[in-house]
Amino acid sequence: MNRRSLLQGLSFSMLAAKLSGASSLYGQAEGPQAAPSRRIAANDRVNIGFIGPGSRGQELLRQLLRTPGVEIAAQCDVYEPRFAEVNEMVGKKVPAHKDYREMLQRKDIDAIFIATPPVFHATYAIAAMKSGRPVYCEKTIGFTQEDCANVVDAVRKTGQIFQVGHQMRYASWIVESVNRVHKGDIGEPTHVYGYWHRNDNWRREAPNPSLEHLMNWRLYRESSGGLLEELGSHHIDIANWVFGEYPQTILGASSIAVYHDGRTVGDNVQAVLGYSKGRRMFFSSITDNGLMADQIWIYGTEGSLQITLEDATFYKQTSKTITEASHSDVVQEGVETGASFNADSAMPYRGPGYRLQAKPGEDATRTACGSFVECARNKRQPFANVDVGFGSAIACSTGRQAVYEERAMKIPAIHV
Amino acid sequence: MDTITLNPAAQLYRTTHPAMGTEYSLYLYAPSREQAAAIARPVFEEVDRIDGLLSNYRPGSELSRINREAFQHDVTTDPETFYFLVTCMAWSERSRGAFDISVGKLMKVWKFFGASGAFPSPEELAAARADVGWEKIRLDRGQRTVRFLAAGIELDPGGVGKGYAVDRAVRILRAKQAPAALLSAGSSTIYALGAPPGEAGWKVRVPSPHPEGGTISTVILRDTSLSTANLSEKNFVHDGHFYGAIMDPRTLRPVEGMAQATAISPSATDSDALSNALFVSRPEDRALLLDGRQQDCALVVREKQCGQEKQFAAEYEAIRWPAEVANGQLAALANAKEKVKL
Numbered sequence: 001m002n003r004r005s006l007l008q009g010l011s012f013s014m015l016a017a018k019l020s021g022a023s024s025l026y027g028q029a030e031g032p033q034a035a036p037s038r039r040i041a042a043n044d045r046v047n048i049g050f051i052g053p054g055s056r057g058q059e060l061l062r063q064l065l066r067t068p069g070v071e072i073a074a075q076c077d078v079y080e081p082r083f084a085e086v087n088e089m090v091g092k093k094v095p096a097h098k099d100y101r102e103m104l105q106r107k108d109i110d111a112i113f114i115a116t117p118p119v120f121h122a123t124y125a126i127a128a129m130k131s132g133r134p135v136y137c138e139k140t141i142g143f144t145q146e147d148c149a150n151v152v153d154a155v156r157k158t159g160q161i162f163q164v165g166h167q168m169r170y171a172s173w174i175v176e177s178v179n180r181v182h183k184g185d186i187g188e189p190t191h192v193y194g195y196w197h198r199n200d201n202w203r204r205e206a207p208n209p210s211l212e213h214l215m216n217w218r219l220y221r222e223s224s225g226g227l228l229e230e231l232g233s234h235h236i237d238i239a240n241w242v243f244g245e246y247p248q249t250i251l252g253a254s255s256i257a258v259y260h261d262g263r264t265v266g267d268n269v270q271a272v273l274g275y276s277k278g279r280r281m282f283f284s285s286i287t288d289n290g291l292m293a294d295q296i297w298i299y300g301t302e303g304s305l306q307i308t309l310e311d312a313t314f315y316k317q318t319s320k321t322i323t324e325a326s327h328s329d330v331v332q333e334g335v336e337t338g339a340s341f342n343a344d345s346a347m348p349y350r351g352p353g354y355r356l357q358a359k360p361g362e363d364a365t366r367t368a369c370g371s372f373v374e375c376a377r378n379k380r381q382p383f384a385n386v387d388v389g390f391g392s393a394i395a396c397s398t399g400r401q402a403v404y405e406e407r408a409m410k411i412p413a414i415h416v
Numbered sequence: 417m418d419t420i421t422l423n424p425a426a427q428l429y430r431t432t433h434p435a436m437g438t439e440y441s442l443y444l445y446a447p448s449r450e451q452a453a454a455i456a457r458p459v460f461e462e463v464d465r466i467d468g469l470l471s472n473y474r475p476g477s478e479l480s481r482i483n484r485e486a487f488q489h490d491v492t493t494d495p496e497t498f499y500f501l502v503t504c505m506a507w508s509e510r511s512r513g514a515f516d517i518s519v520g521k522l523m524k525v526w527k528f529f530g531a532s533g534a535f536p537s538p539e540e541l542a543a544a545r546a547d548v549g550w551e552k553i554r555l556d557r558g559q560r561t562v563r564f565l566a567a568g569i570e571l572d573p574g575g576v577g578k579g580y581a582v583d584r585a586v587r588i589l590r591a592k593q594a595p596a597a598l599l600s601a602g603s604s605t606i607y608a609l610g611a612p613p614g615e616a617g618w619k620v621r622v623p624s625p626h627p628e629g630g631t632i633s634t635v636i637l638r639d640t641s642l643s644t645a646n647l648s649e650k651n652f653v654h655d656g657h658f659y660g661a662i663m664d665p666r667t668l669r670p671v672e673g674m675a676q677a678t679a680i681s682p683s684a685t686d687s688d689a690l691s692n693a694l695f696v697s698r699p700e701d702r703a704l705l706l707d708g709r710q711q712d713c714a715l716v717v718r719e720k721q722c723g724q725e726k727q728f729a730a731e732y733e734a735i736r737w738p739a740e741v742a743n744g745q746l747a748a749l750a751n752a753k754e755k756v757k758l
Contacts, residue, residue, distance in 0.1 A: 322431065
């Protein structure tokens with residue numbers, strides 16, 4: 001298998017075989033699953049079918065269990081030990097399926113959550129929408145450029161509700177911050193710098209060596225876009241939101257600096273994304289030092305905004321010299337002398353910044369899950385819709401090659 | 417286009433720039449906003465340079481380096497910083513210690529450093545005595561070195577730094593041949609260069625220390641500076657006493673009984689230092705401060721308690737002051753002490 005075939009997208013069955021060593025589970029066909037679901041009435045319980053309750057999936061599930069009117073009706077995974085974990089979390093036995101098609105055949109499921117490795121997202125999401133169900137799909141919506149376009153196409157054709165797991169779009173302080181940026185609070189935003197630094201090897205314990213690729217799918221190029229996709233996609237989405245468009249180019253680099261353990265994706269990544277008018281997004285992820293943690297800086301011509309997972313702080317440029325026409329009263333009336341200390345600028349060099357007074361935010365994933373259930377009930381497309389999902393996914397699917405080959409690439413505008 | 421001459425097309429422009437914990441303003445006549453900005457830029461670059469030299473809020477400043485090291489060893493400094501310190505020492509000597517840049521520790525003990533003040537504990541105050549005093553600073557002209565004789569000495573340029581920055585900035589304005597300009601360091605030090613077209617000079621109003629008291633005197637300045645010391649911006653009340661951020665280094669306490677001191681001098685460094693020295697000095701020492709300085713003038717407003725408790729009156733003392741003083745405005749201070757924040 002050469003690099004080109006890797007990057008342009010492996011077939012679903014090849015990947016399934018690689019990851020699970022059990023291709024028969026998935027078979028070859030991925031045609032529409034004709035199982036039209038019931039209509040959800042406004043006060044009905046929403047029955048959820050959950051595909052991929054692994055580590056991220058279980059976090060989603062936990063937040064979903066905090067959403068009123070929700071029933072976990074089905075679970076689906078290729079790794080059987082997950083079923084018991086889900087049953088314990090849900091507090092009852094949730095009917096389990098090893099094949100997603102079997103689950104989609106059921107008539108009592110209203111909406112589908114997908115939290116599998118991203119290589120499967122497009123396949124499962126498209127099948128779920130074709131089966132008549134709203135879909136909440138973890139990012140990124142597709143692994144290949146083609147996947148990304150296909151998911152958008154399926155939403156258009158089926159008219160289904162589709163939400164991507166960019167939960168930062170549901171964090172109250174981030175929503176308010178970005179609104180303020182759009183209103184001009186920091187002038188014209190020109191640069192978005194995203195940092196996602198941590199100090200852990202990103203490795204999961206595999207119960208036995210044959211499960212290494214299944215447990216550690218994030219570490220291998222066949223199944224993972226690495227740190228750019230898994231972490232950077234969230235920050236790229238914020239940049240897309242701030243700039244109001246998709247990126248046009250991506251320049252990437254990565255290496256293995258610390259964890260020489262057989263992984264084939266970098267343990268650090270850097271990417272520069274180009275937007276119109278010369279605007280830039282920079283993303284950095286390292287995994288052996290947690291300084292900076294997860295934060296996004298938005299730099300504008302008149303100020304800056306720092307977004308963390310807990311809060312947002314605006315910084316106004318303090319050293320601004322302004323020349324403007326003066327009223328001639330100064331000559332007629334004179335100027336007044338007095339004490340010069342001004343408490344507002346006691347420390348102009350490193351001012352404290354203005355902390356956004358947003359309502360204390362609940363967990364953004366909780367809000368995102370709740371919002372999706374509402375959208376599914378009311379047949380509304382969510383805020384983090386398929387267009388949002390496409391923007392980060394197309395950048396990451398293109399960026400994978402840019403990062404591996406350390407070059408700049410054009411991001412196709414195959415979806416407008 | 418670096419220089420301008422006054423012509424009928426020239427308009428007045430104002431450039432503001434944050435520096436030294438306040439906002440500087442430069443009023444300047446120029447044919448266009450762009451040309452006004454082009455003159456203002458190097459002026460404020462110079463102000464920022466002085467800030468970087470003298471700021472005790474910036475660890476990287478030369479003054480901060482001296483503060484850190486001068487007790488351990490002789491610190492060789494550049495000529496500009498050295499002669500700035502020489503000027504400060506001269507004012508300390510002339511004012512018999514009323515003016516003293518070694519009050520850094522006192523400002524911290526009284527929580528005026530980066531804050532608006534609070535009463536210190538007796539222990540803090542007692543400990544500060546060893547850490548204050550201009551005579552504990554040794555300057556060696558031959559070696560151009562600074563040495564502190566006490567471990568806790570901290571220089572605070574608050575009473576003179578803005579004046580020095582204004583002087584340096586005015587040099588730039590002169591080099592650019594700006595014919596008429598007014599430079600204000602947040603209103604506490606003002607330099608008047610030349611005069612607006614058709615005017616004898618730039619008008620500067622000295623307000624009553626009472627916030628509603630209006631102007632007590634208006635002076636017209638040309639090629640000279642004016643500085644004011646008062647307590648209106650940093651102060652606190654403790655046990656019914658009002659304390660402001662101007663320290664008497666000899667008592668280790670904020671000065672009481674003074675409302676305002678304004679000084680005029682051709683050098684902004686001197687008017688800044690002089691206004692603070694006047695504020696701190698005992699009445700009998702004030703006139704001495706201006707002895708032999710024929711171009712310097714002063715207007716001092718002090719308050720005194722009179723009659724019953726909490727009845728106050730203000731009175732002024734003018735030394736060669738070149739304008740009328742509206743005494744009536746000062747009367748407004750009487751009985752008003754309680755509701756004003758001087």
